Amino acid sequence: xxxxxxxxxxxxxxxxRLGLEAIIKSQLTEYPAPKNLNWMWVFGxxxxxxxxxxxxxxxxxxxxxxxxxxxxxxxFSVAFDSVERIMRDVNFGWLIRYMHAVGASFFFLVxxxxxxxxxxxxxxxxxxxxxxxxxxxxxxxxxGAAFFGYLLPWGxxxxxxxxxxxxxxxxxPVLGEYIGQILMGGFSVGDPTLNRFFSLHYLFPLLLxxxxxxxxxALHTVHSxxxxxxxxxxxDPKNVVTFHPYVTMKDAFAVSVFLxxxxxxxxxxxxxxxxxxEVDNYVPANNLQTPAHIAPVWYLTPWxxxxxxxxxxxxxxxxxxxxxxxxxxxxxxxxxxxxxxxxRPMYQGMVIMFFIDVIVLxxxxxxxxTETLKLVGQIATAxxxxxFLALPFLPMIEKTRPLPEGV
Amino acid sequence: MxxxxxxxxxxxxxxxxxxxxxxxxxxxxxxxxxxxxxxxQEQLLRGLTVFTDVCMGCHSAxxxxxxxxxxxxxxxISREMAxxxxxxxxxxxxxxxxxxxxxxxxxxxxxxxxxxxIVPGRRGGADYIxxxxxxxxxxxxxxxADGNYNEVFPGHLxxxxxxxxxxxxxxxxxADLEKQANDVSAFLAFIGDPHQNERRAIGGYVMGFLxxxxxxxxxxxxxxxxxxx
Numbered sequence: 001x002x003x004x005x006x007x008x009x010x011x012x013x014x015x016x017r018l019g020l021e022a023i024i025k026s027q028l029t030e031y032p033a034p035k036n037l038n039w040m041w042v043f044g045x046x047x048x049x050x051x052x053x054x055x056x057x058x059x060x061x062x063x064x065x066x067x068x069x070x071x072x073x074x075x076f077s078v079a080f081d082s083v084e085r086i087m088r089d090v091n092f093g094w095l096i097r098y099m100h101a102v103g104a105s106f107f108f109l110v111x112x113x114x115x116x117x118x119x120x121x122x123x124x125x126x127x128x129x130x131x132x133x134x135x136x137x138x139x140x141x142x143x144g145a146a147f148f149g150y151l152l153p154w155g156x157x158x159x160x161x162x163x164x165x166x167x168x169x170x171x172x173p174v175l176g177e178y179i180g181q182i183l184m185g186g187f188s189v190g191d192p193t194l195n196r197f198f199s200l201h202y203l204f205p206l207l208l209x210x211x212x213x214x215x216x217x218a219l220h221t222v223h224s225x226x227x228x229x230x231x232x233x234x235x236d237p238k239n240v241v242t243f244h245p246y247v248t249m250k251d252a253f254a255v256s257v258f259l260x261x262x263x264x265x266x267x268x269x270x271x272x273x274x275x276x277x278e279v280d281n282y283v284p285a286n287n288l289q290t291p292a293h294i295a296p297v298w299y300l301t302p303w304x305x306x307x308x309x310x311x312x313x314x315x316x317x318x319x320x321x322x323x324x325x326x327x328x329x330x331x332x333x334x335x336x337x338x339x340x341x342x343x344r345p346m347y348q349g350m351v352i353m354f355f356i357d358v359i360v361l362x363x364x365x366x367x368x369x370t371e372t373l374k375l376v377g378q379i380a381t382a383x384x385x386x387x388f389l390a391l392p393f394l395p396m397i398e399k400t401r402p403l404p405e406g407v
Numbered sequence: 408m409x410x411x412x413x414x415x416x417x418x419x420x421x422x423x424x425x426x427x428x429x430x431x432x433x434x435x436x437x438x439x440x441x442x443x444x445x446x447x448q449e450q451l452l453r454g455l456t457v458f459t460d461v462c463m464g465c466h467s468a469x470x471x472x473x474x475x476x477x478x479x480x481x482x483x484i485s486r487e488m489a490x491x492x493x494x495x496x497x498x499x500x501x502x503x504x505x506x507x508x509x510x511x512x513x514x515x516x517x518x519x520x521x522x523x524x525i526v527p528g529r530r531g532g533a534d535y536i537x538x539x540x541x542x543x544x545x546x547x548x549x550x551x552a553d554g555n556y557n558e559v560f561p562g563h564l565x566x567x568x569x570x571x572x573x574x575x576x577x578x579x580x581x582a583d584l585e586k587q588a589n590d591v592s593a594f595l596a597f598i599g600d601p602h603q604n605e606r607r608a609i610g611g612y613v614m615g616f617l618x619x620x621x622x623x624x625x626x627x628x629x630x631x632x633x634x635x636x
Contacts, residue, residue: 035635073503074469074521084470084523087600094602095609241635249628256621263617267610271527282528282599292561 002029002244027220032240033247034226036407040121041224042254043114049255050107050262051212055205057100064090067198069154069191069285076284079154079194098270104146105276106262108299111142112358119351122339123225129331131218136327138211143300145204148197150297151189155281160294162197163189171313188287229339230403239407293368301365302358308369309381319381326388333391336398343401346394354387438559441537443593446604451481454594457587459492459502461570462522465511469501470523471598479601515566526592526599533596535559540588543574 005011006021015021064086068078076084086093115135118124124132147165151158166189169180185192223234232239241247271277275298280291296304306323310316326333341348357380364377444450455476458468473493476484489498496503501523508518529535538559546556546563553574557565571584597603 073501074467075518076469076521081470088470088475088602094600094606098606245631246635249624249631253621253624253628256617256624260614260617260621263610263613267606267613274530279528279530282524 028244028248029242031220031243032234033224033243034232034239034407035241035246036226036228037224037247038227039254040113040117040227042251043110043117045251046110046254046258047107047114048212049258050103050110051205051208054100054103054107055209057096057103058202058205060096061086061100062202064093065152065198067152067194069194074284075286077154079152080284083153095266098266101277102262102266102270102272104149105272105297105299106258106265107142108146110258111139112299115139116355118225119354120341120348121225121227122229122334122341122344124331125229125334125336125339126331127222128218128225131215131222132331133328134211134215134218136324138208138215139327140324141204141208141211145201145208146297146299148201148204151194151197152201153281154194154285155278156283156285156289156291157278157281157294159189159285159287160291161296162193164294165296166193168307168313168317171317173314225339226407227340228342228404228407230407232407295366298362298366301363302361303365305361305365305377306381306384308365309374309378323381323384326385330388330391333388334394335392336395336400338400338403343403344398345401346398350387350390350394353383357383357387438531438534438538439541441533441592442589443533443537443596445593445597446481447593448481448483450590450593451597452484453586454590454592454597455482455484457591458522458594461587462591463502463504465504465506465515465519465567466522467501467503468523468598469503469521471502471601472499473502474498475601479597481597481601481604515568517566519567522595522598524599526596528599533592536595537588537592539565540571540591541573541585543569545574 002024006015006024011020064082066078066082070078072078072081083097086097088094090096118132118135147162151162166180166183169183170176172179181187183193183196184190185196226232234240265272265276271279278297283291295301303320303323307316307320310319336344336347338344341351360376360380361384364373364380367373473489473496476482476492477486477489484492492502493500504519506519511518526532526536531538539557542557542559543554544556544558545553551564554568555565556563571587573584573588576584600606
């Protein structure tokens, strides 16, 4: 099919002006992918799929959404009313909005698994450090976009979540108060905050698309890692398959399975028991009434626990910043020559513990604080940092298993 | 341990945590189970009657318009009935109460919340509404006046006076009052997300299509990969 198209006159005309054939060959039909990639390698394609779904549904939502905190009858606001209008009166507005709201959670789910894959098989290590670092930038922008987006319905959790997080900046010495005011467009979360968050919520995905381009460019320069984490001769057909049709068909099947899970939630359980769309966000924002329990949406809760684990607010903020910043230096902290956890017995145990640790952090951040949970959260926070800080010393004591010759 | 079994382990651990959390949050409220069916036209219409006769004395459902009552196939009331319900309000107006916020504040100390989103907006949903309506009791401590003590309301002190006259009702009326509470809970659950039946119906077809698509793509993938060893 692709060959037939590439033989047409129109394609030739474009090709002479754009070099399209060279791009198709180098990036698709002759781009090599290790043939031993397992199913964990499909999550990058899934993340791209959700990103596209979010952008498309978001464009349509923005046609009906109105970013205004002006009060309307019954203690609601123009913004809240416009969301309900989308849910009730716009043709299939409920579908578009549930796809977008549920999509946010699925985006993080897929990206967290994608990152876990990279950590487990050592995909962040030499020569792929920049892929990982650009990926961390993507994660930060995603978190920003999700945070801005969560304010838009102007419900109770929108309002109080934004209040808690923007107030954090106030604890930063000297500049804190100023940064907080710039972010909020005033002295508290209000109408100006809603307008600038809407603007930024539209900007961030544009950045995301551009940076994802960089992420993929970096990948296509150094090529994919593989489950054994060994260097492969990318020109030897014994080791590799071409990206198209092999990987594209595998990804297509993965996307269809992903859509099954996604559609189940969208059509049958869009609130996901208050995890994907929180109960309190069906109550309009009220700056005089604080909800009994304020917690961020599940995908931000691990970092929220790290923040809460320290008595002094400033230390908590520094720790939360450090927990994200340390991801940037992760490729350089890990000094082992062996990539995959399959051949690193100690790292394997540590990284699995780390995955469990992040889930524990997330659980603690989502629950109402108790003394026990606080202690559990503190221990989990400690392990989060111990994991990274122990990496430089690991090669001194770790006996790696022998690597296989080929695939 | 390979990545696959590890993932399964993580999923199991997470779902355990989720389920314990759900138990913990529902456990301290002891909600009664509401017998509702948001696709049952008769129950929804009975609920609509309770809503307009009782609730709308003080509460609004501003996102539900009289035209909506005609247009949602689950309700499907006639134009005549809509006209009767709306009085001199516009057909496209929301179902708003005639009680002004100022008068409400004067009488009850606060403005009654809009009920359009009361079911999705409360933990426990329809069960909570049903339990609340049938939850009026005498204050065991004897401090709160009758009609302002509710066993499921957070803090127990509720501004809304017993709307169905549940407190000290005759034994013979129990079934009737429970039915009214169930019916209005069903109606409120329906208007909280009025496209929910349509959503589930379409969802069935979408899942069916995706299952077929996944099957075809799986076979295609296997066919293409069969020479790779």
